[in-house]
Amino acid sequence: MRRQSVCGGAGWWWRAVAWWGAVVLGHLVSRGSAGLLDTNPGLAYNFYRTSCPSAEATVKSITSQQVAANPALAGRLLRLHFHDCFVQGCDASILLDTTTPPNEKSAGPNGSVGGYEVIDAIKTQLEKTCPGVVSCADIIALAARDAVSYQFPSSLWQVETGRRDGPSSLASNTGALPSFSAGFNALVQSFATQGLDVGDLVALSGAHTIGKASCSSVTPRLYQGNTTNVDPLLDPTLATVLMSKCPNNPSSSSSTVDLDGNTPFKFDGTYYTNLQNKRGLLASDAALMQNAAAVTIVNDLTNPIKFYAAFAMSMKKMGRINVLTTKNNKGKIRAQCRAP
Numbered sequence: 001m002r003r004q005s006v007c008g009g010a011g012w013w014w015r016a017v018a019w020w021g022a023v024v025l026g027h028l029v030s031r032g033s034a035g036l037l038d039t040n041p042g043l044a045y046n047f048y049r050t051s052c053p054s055a056e057a058t059v060k061s062i063t064s065q066q067v068a069a070n071p072a073l074a075g076r077l078l079r080l081h082f083h084d085c086f087v088q089g090c091d092a093s094i095l096l097d098t099t100t101p102p103n104e105k106s107a108g109p110n111g112s113v114g115g116y117e118v119i120d121a122i123k124t125q126l127e128k129t130c131p132g133v134v135s136c137a138d139i140i141a142l143a144a145r146d147a148v149s150y151q152f153p154s155s156l157w158q159v160e161t162g163r164r165d166g167p168s169s170l171a172s173n174t175g176a177l178p179s180f181s182a183g184f185n186a187l188v189q190s191f192a193t194q195g196l197d198v199g200d201l202v203a204l205s206g207a208h209t210i211g212k213a214s215c216s217s218v219t220p221r222l223y224q225g226n227t228t229n230v231d232p233l234l235d236p237t238l239a240t241v242l243m244s245k246c247p248n249n250p251s252s253s254s255s256t257v258d259l260d261g262n263t264p265f266k267f268d269g270t271y272y273t274n275l276q277n278k279r280g281l282l283a284s285d286a287a288l289m290q291n292a293a294a295v296t297i298v299n300d301l302t303n304p305i306k307f308y309a310a311f312a313m314s315m316k317k318m319g320r321i322n323v324l325t326t327k328n329n330k331g332k333i334r335a336q337c338r339a340p
């Protein structure tokens with residue numbers, strides 16, 4: 001997929017206008033929520049301005065090249081940031097290859113997480129230009145933003161930096177990640193544990209407007225109790241399509257289907273119209289339509305301008321989860337992202 005084809009035709013203008021509106025709205029919302037910044041544990045925009053002026057440009061350049069060559073990386077890198085932050089905070093613990101005890105990346109919920117090679121490539125380059133300066137946790141956060149923003153005229157959200165890297169990675173901590181089969185209350189609880197509210201849950205779930213899921217994440221909805229009973233919260237027409245791609249046998253479990261069957265590579269918020277039409281892929285997506293307050297937010301975020309603004313705000317909150325910084329005197333800058 002080339003940048004021109006993603007942005008081609010009238011759709012480009014539409015997304016550019018929506019993006020611009022979201023940027024303006026995002027700034028207005030940011031100014032109105034200074035309280036969040038007050039509790040900032042030591043992050044800042046452009047943290048590497050003097051210590052490594054080329055840091056953000058390097059991340060953007062390598063990420064863009066890799067996403068251009070392989071568009072599937074946009075979803076992988078966005079999910080990598082989420083799975084890093086929800087387990088022990090945004091400390092790059094998901095990258096560690098330590099094996100005793102078992103590490104995060106070996107745990108079931110991280111089985112299909114990817115994008116590690118992109119982070120390695122960026123880190124290798126940054127260690128040449130600015131040795132020992134840029135954290136792996138910040139590289140993950142920036143790469144997630146740049147991978148998704150590749151479709152847009154400019155960055156879709158601002159990323160605070162200044163995170164440091166954690167020393168450990170434990171598979172046993174990945175229980176903090178919400179399950180694809182979670183109901184609404186379990187999702188709310190999972191997000192609340194991280195300091196995120198229902199608005200964040202609905203906005204961040206909009207990440208499922210791109211990317212893929214394994215059949216094994218979907219088949220429980222298609223063959224309930226190992227029968228042909230389909231989850232009543234799933235559109236029967238979509239269920240039929242999904243059944244053809246994900247037959248009820250173990251050999252199909254690693255096949256993949258698009259999270260957003262309409263526009264799988266566009267970060268466009270059609271996720272929310274999918275939800276309204278019972279076409280959210282995962283049980284956890286459908287669960288958002290089981291609560292009146294969440295439904296109101298879903299309806300609101302079908303407006304792409306509001307979606308981009310809400311997503312930007314919630315990504316900023318997610319990017320602050322339990323960060324290690326110079327201010328709290330925790331963490332370090334790893335020389336290699338895979339080694340503590």
Ligand code: HEM
Nearest residue numbers: 075076079082112178179180204207211212213214217284
């Ligand atoms: C609300 C709770 C969430 C649940 C239960 C959930 C669950 C899942 C599952 C099961 C998959 C498919 C994995 C597979 O089958 O291989 C997936 C994919 C994905 N998730 Fe989530 N997720 C949630 C929230 C988020 C958040 C907050 C983000 C990012 C901000 C995110 C970003 C993604 C992306 C981009 C993909 C596609 C990955 C790819 O294409 O490789 N998810 N998610």
